[in-house]
Amino acid sequence: MDSLTIRAARLDDLPRLTAIYNHYVVHSPATFDLEPKTLDQRYEWFTQFREAGRHRLLVADEDGAVLGYAGTMRWRPKPAYDTTVETTIYCAPESLGKGIGAKLYAALFDAIAYEDVHRIVAGYVPPNPASAALHERFGFRPVGTFSEVGFKFGTYWDVCWVERRI
Numbered sequence: 365m366d367s368l369t370i371r372a373a374r375l376d377d378l379p380r381l382t383a384i385y386n387h388y389v390v391h392s393p394a395t396f397d398l399e400p401k402t403l404d405q406r407y408e409w410f411t412q413f414r415e416a417g418r419h420r421l422l423v424a425d426e427d428g429a430v431l432g433y434a435g436t437m438r439w440r441p442k443p444a445y446d447t448t449v450e451t452t453i454y455c456a457p458e459s460l461g462k463g464i465g466a467k468l469y470a471a472l473f474d475a476i477a478y479e480d481v482h483r484i485v486a487g488y489v490p491p492n493p494a495s496a497a498l499h500e501r502f503g504f505r506p507v508g509t510f511s512e513v514g515f516k517f518g519t520y521w522d523v524c525w526v527e528r529r530i
């Protein structure tokens with residue numbers, strides 16, 4: 365883990381980022397996507413991020429292997445929401461619980477520290493103790509739980525929303 369660096373995502377990371385994400389699409393309720401994304405679809409997603417400004421995408425890179433990513437995205441489309449961002453964070457299934465999520469979030473929040481961001485929000489699907497602990501560690505406070513708003517794997521799932529005040 366000593367050789368782990370957190371850097372801005374590059375377009376040539378996209379196949380690996382898509383593979384990490386699609387693992388959770390297929391195997392986990394953590395995302396409410398139901399079908400794996402194609403590279404073209406993920407390219408559309410990738411284009412929302414910039415190397416400056418509010419909407420960043422960082423990766424955890426260990427000797428050239430991307431082990432996870434985290435980003436800040438527009439939360440809702442209407443312009444009064446401009447200064448609120450929503451996070452996304454996924455670590456590769458073989459790299460969970462090794463501190464990578466915490467390193468990604470630390471670097472991500474450093475990266476946007478001087479941007480015009482007023483609230484950072486995140487939603488996670490319980491039970492997800494790693495996500496709950498990660499958000500608590502970074503100062504997110506519970507806002508509330510939407511009950512049974514997602515249907516995946518033949519059952520309904522809640523979503524817990526948390527916010528970090530800047």
Ligand SMILES: CC(C)(COP(=O)(O)OP(=O)(O)OC[C@H]1O[C@@H](n2cnc3c(N)ncnc32)[C@H](O)[C@@H]1OP(=O)(O)O)[C@@H](O)C(=O)NCCC(=O)NCCS
Pocket residue numbers: 388394453454455456459460461462463464465466467486487488489492493494495497498501
């Ligand atoms: C959620 C996720 C990003 C966290 O990253 P991570 O690298 O696994 O977590 P870290 O090792 O940095 O640990 C962060 C905190 O979670 C805790 N944690 C990690 N794994 C845990 C587990 N399985 N059970 C309970 N707590 C756990 C750590 O102890 C740490 O808590 P602390 O700060 O109080 O010490 C990662 O587990 C992941 O990608 N999960 C699958 C996809 C997902 O759920 N994404 C988030 C959607 S909101």
